[in-house]
Amino acid sequence: MRKEPGEDASPEVRAVYDDIMVTRQVDRVNNFWKAMAHHPPTLRQVWEEVKTVMAPGALDPLVKEMIYVAVSATNGCEYCTYSHTAAARAKGMTEEMLGEVLAVAALANKTNRLANGYRMPVDDAFLNT
Amino acid sequence: MRKEPGEDASPEVRAVYDDIMVTRQVDRVNNFWKAMAHHPPTLRQVWEEVKTVMAPGALDPLVKEMIYVAVSATNGCEYCTYSHTAAARAKGMTEEMLGEVLAVAALANKTNRLANGYRMPVDDAFLNT
Amino acid sequence: MRKEPGEDASPEVRAVYDDIMVTRQVDRVNNFWKAMAHHPPTLRQVWEEVKTVMAPGALDPLVKEMIYVAVSATNGCEYCTYSHTAAARAKGMTEEMLGEVLAVAALANKTNRLANGYRMPVDDAFLNT
Amino acid sequence: MRKEPGEDASPEVRAVYDDIMVTRQVDRVNNFWKAMAHHPPTLRQVWEEVKTVMAPGALDPLVKEMIYVAVSATNGCEYCTYSHTAAARAKGMTEEMLGEVLAVAALANKTNRLANGYRMPVDDAFLNT
Amino acid sequence: MRKEPGEDASPEVRAVYDDIMVTRQVDRVNNFWKAMAHHPPTLRQVWEEVKTVMAPGALDPLVKEMIYVAVSATNGCEYCTYSHTAAARAKGMTEEMLGEVLAVAALANKTNRLANGYRMPVDDAFLNT
Amino acid sequence: MRKEPGEDASPEVRAVYDDIMVTRQVDRVNNFWKAMAHHPPTLRQVWEEVKTVMAPGALDPLVKEMIYVAVSATNGCEYCTYSHTAAARAKGMTEEMLGEVLAVAALANKTNRLANGYRMPVDDAFLNT
DSSP states (O other): OOOOOOTTOOHHHHHHHHHHHHHHTOSSOOHHHHHHTTSHHHHHHHHHHHHHHTSSSSSOHHHHHHHHHHHHHHHTOHHHHHHHHHHHHHTTOOHHHHHHHHHHHHHHHHHHHHHHHHOOOOOHHHHTO | OOOOOOTTOOHHHHHHHHHHHHHHTOSSOOHHHHHHTTSHHHHHHHHHHHHHHTSSSSSOHHHHHHHHHHHHHHHTOHHHHHHHHHHHHHTTOOHHHHHHHHHHHHHHHHHHHHHHHHOOOOOHHHHTO | OOOOOOTTOOHHHHHHHHHHHHHHTOSSOOHHHHHHTTSHHHHHHHHHHHHHHTSSSSSOHHHHHHHHHHHHHHHTOHHHHHHHHHHHHHTTOOHHHHHHHHHHHHHHHHHHHHHHHHOOOOOHHHHTO | OOOOOOTTOOHHHHHHHHHHHHHHTOSSOOHHHHHHTTSHHHHHHHHHHHHHHTSSSSSOHHHHHHHHHHHHHHHTOHHHHHHHHHHHHHTTOOHHHHHHHHHHHHHHHHHHHHHHHHOOOOOHHHHTO | OOOOOOTTOOHHHHHHHHHHHHHHTOSSOOHHHHHHTTSHHHHHHHHHHHHHHTSSSSSOHHHHHHHHHHHHHHHTOHHHHHHHHHHHHHTTOOHHHHHHHHHHHHHHHHHHHHHHHHOOOOOHHHHTO | OOOOOOTTOOHHHHHHHHHHHHHHTOSSOOHHHHHHTTSHHHHHHHHHHHHHHTSSSSSOHHHHHHHHHHHHHHHTOHHHHHHHHHHHHHTTOOHHHHHHHHHHHHHHHHHHHHHHHHOOOOOHHHHTO
């Protein structure tokens, strides 16, 4: 584990932390952002991207968080699975909804490998959509 | 590529094909199912699971299809990405919604690896949810 | 696609090709080895490792080939899935055995993600084995 | 970590637990099943699939468990690697057999990436099997 | 495959295409960017990130491209492996250097799975760096 | 966790340990090698491969270690990420260089999935390199 930037964070890092806390209306930043602070350009870039991509758009933020959970569980990223499961719950995901997110992700992981193993060509109907 | 079971499909395989066509109101089964027919117990089991897991529940079927697309793109499964993108479009996914599904999946794949690389501990706040 | 080393292969590459053909009692090497020939140290090292690891040992060669198929389908490597499915068939794998290999691989891919998503601690009983 | 369903498990969950304990002749269920109990349809579906897929068939149960270990190590699923390594040992896997399972899985992971990186076409001979 | 935005690309898309062509001193954009144009915010965001991250910094651009090739081959992304191998060659990567990039990536993929399979604890010495 | 081979290591294992310690000029071997010792042929084979592949060649050892870190973070291998980050630091990787390694790896993981999701054909220009 890396040392956390703390009181002595640079003004550049401080500015991103402040924007995170104001945007999310919280009074601390979580460990992910403290780790990113080891490389300030990454900290700033990732925060801007998260702020933009996870905002309400054609999809609502809860759907986006559930997609994030499904991808993180697929990749086996423990930190991201924990943090985005918590974020999705905070946005209204129930136990039953989580159950369905993971059941779909599990099924997709299964059929992805069956498709890889049996190697069928893509149907013409799908190629033209 | 494997040979397709066709006219001479066994009654067991035929029964699953018929259920797929009736349930989806289509007059053919796509190549995935024809490949699964090489192992009838898998054909039957996967179809039952797809039918149950992808049905309306706490999440609506379009959200489920979009999660399927995100996982399939994460795993790099070409067939499944094509087939579930087509299925999601058929259920109402617009070009803009697809854009957001893939932007979230791409961001998750990125932060999953930043989390792996910088190795931060899971925040206590997340462990208790 | 890379150009194939052919008639003009170096003596170093030729020697590996010859050993592959003699060991496997075939009169050509497949495209994987021709591609490896772009970096002769890799060609030689991989062939030595394949020859040793895939030889009869505590596990028989067919079981080893089926494990290779399961891993290759999991990773979505098209070339390796094709070549090791062919190799396993040549060693006696039936259609039904392939069906079971892929059903187990598919199930493992599924439960791996359920375990990642629900994040349960490893049971003490497993830690002590 | 999620809270475990315990004494107060629903009759639906209890029934699956009982079937697991009777089938496996054990007096407790491991943490994986307790976590699945957060979504009873998944608990029931996964248990039915495990019971069917991992039963003796064209492949014997030990071979199936070793394939499970190879896939779980490939995916980096810690829980599944521990639990299926324990299960394989219980079915007779020796230290040497585990060594060979992992040596094959490691080699497959290596050649999968060499194939991806050098991008050779699939040999005609493999396409026709 | 998706239709390409062409003559009729929006001014927003045109502006990114122009910046790509000016920055790289080429007279066309490759298929990746044309596909991204289906979701203009993603096109713009990804291009900005590529321009920043792949620029000379503490690492030189060739090293960055070789890391890109290693990751793309690991993930099995055919398009990215082709495009970044070409980009690395354009920056000076020789056949022998590519051979070493892929030999290291292959070895890492192998030992990653051996580490997952044998499950050793991280040495204290590594935790404190 | 497996028991470590210690004082009572076999002569075969001892010989590899000694070669590791002499080659690296250290007085202990790390946990990875102790775990490999459960299967001596793997211990010996992996050590020979590491010694050869990671040696100075067309690429310098620091570049090789940084590629190793990028691949290990992509695969989510905690042990390998820790050990190769430490090894890269020992060879001169600064905090800023690590920041760039992970920024490139993160970007590659992101665009790999965008390429998978939007499914564009490989440009002719790339196929001919």
